[in-house]
Amino acid sequence: MAEFSIIETYFNRQHASNQVDLGIGDDSALISPPDQHQLVICADTLVSGRHFPTHTAAHAVGWKAVAVNLSDIAAMAAKPHSILLALSMPTVDHEWLQGFSDGLYACCDRYGVQLIGGDTTQSPHLSLTVTAMGWVETGKAVRRSGAQIGDLIVVSGSIGDAAFALQHLGHPLQQRLDYPTPRCELGQQLCGLASSMIDISDGLIQDLGHILTASQVGAKIALEQLPINTQLQGIAEHLRWQYALAGGDDYELCFTISEANYQKLLHLQPEVTTSVIGRIQEQSGLSFTLHGHNQPLQLHGYQHFA
Numbered sequence: 001m002a003e004f005s006i007i008e009t010y011f012n013r014q015h016a017s018n019q020v021d022l023g024i025g026d027d028s029a030l031i032s033p034p035d036q037h038q039l040v041i042c043a044d045t046l047v048s049g050r051h052f053p054t055h056t057a058a059h060a061v062g063w064k065a066v067a068v069n070l071s072d073i074a075a076m077a078a079k080p081h082s083i084l085l086a087l088s089m090p091t092v093d094h095e096w097l098q099g100f101s102d103g104l105y106a107c108c109d110r111y112g113v114q115l116i117g118g119d120t121t122q123s124p125h126l127s128l129t130v131t132a133m134g135w136v137e138t139g140k141a142v143r144r145s146g147a148q149i150g151d152l153i154v155v156s157g158s159i160g161d162a163a164f165a166l167q168h169l170g171h172p173l174q175q176r177l178d179y180p181t182p183r184c185e186l187g188q189q190l191c192g193l194a195s196s197m198i199d200i201s202d203g204l205i206q207d208l209g210h211i212l213t214a215s216q217v218g219a220k221i222a223l224e225q226l227p228i229n230t231q232l233q234g235i236a237e238h239l240r241w242q243y244a245l246a247g248g249d250d251y252e253l254c255f256t257i258s259e260a261n262y263q264k265l266l267h268l269q270p271e272v273t274t275s276v277i278g279r280i281q282e283q284s285g286l287s288f289t290l291h292g293h294n295q296p297l298q299l300h301g302y303q304h305f306a
Contacts, residue, residue, distance in 0.1 A: 006092065006120050013105055013115070020082060020114055029116040031082065037135040042072040048126035052178075053169065058096045060178035061128070062103025067180045068201065069132035070111055071251040074187030075199040076143070078136035082116045083108065085130055088123035111184050136191065142255070146195040147215035151256040153278040156183050156270075158229045159204055160240065163247020173231060180251035186270045190255055193265055197255040203246040208254055209286060215256075221278035223290045241297065256280055 022030035033039055046065055048054050066083060073080045085104070108115060113132075161176035168174075183199075190197060196215055198207045212219055226244050233240075257265065265274070288295045 006097065020116055023114065023116040029082075029084075031116070031133070034135055036138050038138050038141065040073055040076050040078040040134045040136055040141065041131065042069055043129060043131040044068050044072070045127060045129040053166075056178060057103075058099030059103035059106070062100040062105075063107045063179050064103075065128050065130045066104055066107035066111075066113065066132075067182045068251060069130045070107070070113065070182035070184055071180065071199040071201070071253075073132050073134040074182050074184045075197050075253060076134075076136060076141045077187050077191035077194065077197065078134035078141060079188055080111055080113050080132060080134040080182075080184055082114045083130050083132045085115060085118035085128065087118070087120045088125070088127045089120075090122065090124060090126065111182065140191050142187075142190060142194045142197040143214070144196050144198055144211045145214035147211050147217050147256040147280050148195050148258070149217060149280055149282050151195055151258055151280040152262055152276050153208070153219055153221065153254070153256055153280060154262065154274050154276050155200065155204065155227060155252055155254045156186055156272045156274050157181070157250070157252040158227045159200060159250045159252055160226075160232060160243030160245075160247050161229050162249035162251075163203075163243040164229075164232055164235075166247075166249065173229065177249060180249070181272075182251060183253045183272055186253060186272055186274075189265060189268050189270055190253075190257070193261040194255040194257045197253060200250040200252045200254050201248060203248040204250075204254060205245045205286065206248075211254070211256065212284070212286060215280075216284075218281045218284045218286065219278055220281055220287050220289060223288055223295055225275060225277045227273070227275040227277070245297070 020029070020031055046052060046061070052061060052064065069083065070080045104115070161173045162180065165171055165173040165177040196211050198211055200207050208219060223241060228240055228244050232243065288297050
């Protein structure tokens with residue numbers, strides 16, 4: 001099956017959309033940014049056997065390919081707009097392509113995003129790269145470098161679910177691994193409120209560490225305040241911390257925020273629960289307490305070139 005036939009069959013579901021002047025079908029897409037907005041762009045590559053188990057359902061792969069990018073857009077407090085897809089695969093498997101396409105469009109439709117272009121090619125390994133674009137008012141993007149001493153450290157949802165599921169395939173929590181939920185609405189609500197933000201993709205320790213480095217501050221985390229799923233309460237304590245702090249694949253938001261602004265956020269009634277897990281401090285590094293007592297931990301997040 002020729003490349004253009006694949007595109008036409010599986011990836012050309014055109015929808016009317018604001019600021020998309022030209023979508024799939026030409027050398028490039030054309031979009032018109034809103035006045036007084038900046039374009040936010042990110043890209044993520046998923047490789048079969050590295051970023052998702054090889055037997056993962058095609059529909060889930062399609063959803064996740066979009067969701068992990070929308071999570072990065074949300075972490076900048078931006079509104080997602082459109083995506084590009086670069087798909088490399090060993091053979092043309094029509095059943096897999098249909099499932100993948102359905103999953104990709106399910107996520108796009110859920111978050112008001114349009115596929116506007118990309119590329120397909122043959123490769124020895126299945127891999128896919130999505131580039132996502134969004135908008136944020138000029139100067140209002142929430143970056144990693146704004147954390148202030150005394151700020152609360154807050155995370156959305158629960159953390160550790162996906163890491164646990166990866167080690168226990170078939171468990172009900174596999175839904176959290178296969179179908180992550182990008183916190184797009186929460187990210188936009190945090191525009192003008194959060195001082196810094198990042199999405200949790202490589203584990204809380206590693207990703208929060210990026211905020212601390214960029215902001216030149218330290219942090220103290222209260223382990224008993226980590227939002228850990230009730231389904232993980234029965235496992236050993238050190239394993240719960242391993243999954244929650246270093247497991248990755250959560251795609252929740254971690255942000256710093258003043259106490260006053262956190263109260264403003266709560267009044268907005270975000271659709272997902274948020275949990276205060278610690279506070280930004282002047283002393284560099286990341287430390288942990290358990291019920292007020294120091295708790296030394298040696299954990300590391302996901303390593304892309306391990």
